[in-house]
Amino acid sequence: MKKLLFKSTSESFGSTTTTEHxxxxxxxxxxxxxxxxxxYGVSLGIQEKEVTALxxxxxxxKSTFLRTLNRMNDLIDGVKITGKIVIDEExxxxxxxxxxxxxxxxxxxxxxxxxxxxxxxxxxxxPRMQGIKNKKALNEIVxxxxxxxxxxxxxxxxxxxxxxxxxxxxxQRVCIARAIAMKPDVILMDEPTSALDPISTLKVEELITxxxxxxxxxxxxxxxQQAARISDKTAFFxxxxxxxxxxxxVIFSTPNDSRTEDYITGRFG
Ligand SMILES: Nc1ncnc2c1ncn2[C@@H]1O[C@H](COP(=O)(O)OP(=O)(O)OP(=O)(O)O)[C@@H](O)[C@H]1O
Numbered sequence: 001m002k003k004l005l006f007k008s009t010s011e012s013f014g015s016t017t018t019t020e021h022x023x024x025x026x027x028x029x030x031x032x033x034x035x036x037x038x039x040y041g042v043s044l045g046i047q048e049k050e051v052t053a054l055x056x057x058x059x060x061x062k063s064t065f066l067r068t069l070n071r072m073n074d075l076i077d078g079v080k081i082t083g084k085i086v087i088d089e090e091x092x093x094x095x096x097x098x099x100x101x102x103x104x105x106x107x108x109x110x111x112x113x114x115x116x117x118x119x120x121x122x123x124x125x126x127p128r129m130q131g132i133k134n135k136k137a138l139n140e141i142v143x144x145x146x147x148x149x150x151x152x153x154x155x156x157x158x159x160x161x162x163x164x165x166x167x168x169x170x171x172q173r174v175c176i177a178r179a180i181a182m183k184p185d186v187i188l189m190d191e192p193t194s195a196l197d198p199i200s201t202l203k204v205e206e207l208i209t210x211x212x213x214x215x216x217x218x219x220x221x222x223x224x225q226q227a228a229r230i231s232d233k234t235a236f237f238x239x240x241x242x243x244x245x246x247x248x249x250v251i252f253s254t255p256n257d258s259r260t261e262d263y264i265t266g267r268f269g
Contacts, residue, residue: 023048023186023216024069029083031064031073038064040240042083046233051208051217053227053248056237057268062220065237066188069218070105071098087186103130106179110191112171119146119166119174120159126182141181148214149177150207169200173207187211189219193226205230224264228252236260 022045031039039061046052054062064073071092073079085092092101103126114122123142132138142159146152151173155166163174172192179187189208193201208217208230221227227234228248235245236257244251244260255261262268 022046023087024218025084025086026068027084027086029065029068029081029085031061031068032080033076034078038240039068042240042242044235044242044245046216046218048216049212049214050232051212051219051230053231053234054218054220054237055222055224055227055234055263056243057263058222060237061240062237063190064240066190066218066220069186069188070102070107072107074098103182104184105186105188106182106184107188107190108172108175108179108192111195112168112175114163114166114171114174114178116162116164118160119155119163122163122174123177123181126178130182142177145177145181146174148180148211149173150203150210151177167200169196169203172196172200172204176204176207176211184215186216186218189217191220191222194222201226224252236263238263 024046026042026044026046029039029042030037042065054066056062067073068081068085069087069092073081081093087101087105095101115125117125120142123145124138127138127141132141143152143156146155151170154170155174163171166174172195176187176192192208193204196204205226208219211217212232219227219231231248233245234248234251236243236251236255236259238259244255244257246256251260252264255264
């Protein structure tokens, strides 16, 4: 088995240890879009209840990697994957149950993508699909999820109005509530604040920081300050490879690899 970046059972970090106890373990992952290879031998362990940031220049494979964690790439024709991803001891590509996987590993996208329905119905959508019909149970899930996404107070008096009438920042927090409503363990976020103004961005960042007590969060961001502010660990991707993966303060203060340093200091990308 390939060596992994990170040892999960101790505070010793480095590139030579294997890990059995990470929430997510990725082993020698390669991904091809048809003939074109987009990920090369990615191996890393993602810790439970931490925020892990994926950074790197445009086109380096961050989103592709993120999508492998809940098999969203399965939806793209011609994708081939080798290697292994284990979440909670289960090889996610060996299991057939993609719906169960996507319940456990939720996703929030770059642009808020709410359905043209009420705020309530957006958040209740997933639980209803799972067969929850009881009104009291749904009410509880909707309130709990909106509270969990720090948007309850702003929307509690307008739950039955269209979600599309909310501001972009509010919509993105409802998207996070919609993800929370599925009771996931892991939440993947693909540049969740890139379409938001600075104040909404700050709110979502505060929310992410609060959420890590309950969830394992993996976030793609182009914003170096954001990665530095909110993440515990950072992986630097370049041309489909993980160049360096370490505690965020190490990546941003004393990176090992000159390419990481060049990127975070703005010398390229
Ligand atoms: N559906 C697809 N079909 C073919 N190639 C793709 C597809 N999606 C991504 N790619 C290619 O895979 C590579 C990695 O893309 P990806 O979107 O993962 O990078 P990224 O680091 O997330 O970029 P960005 O920061 O610009 O979002 C790029 O060369 C991209 O063109």
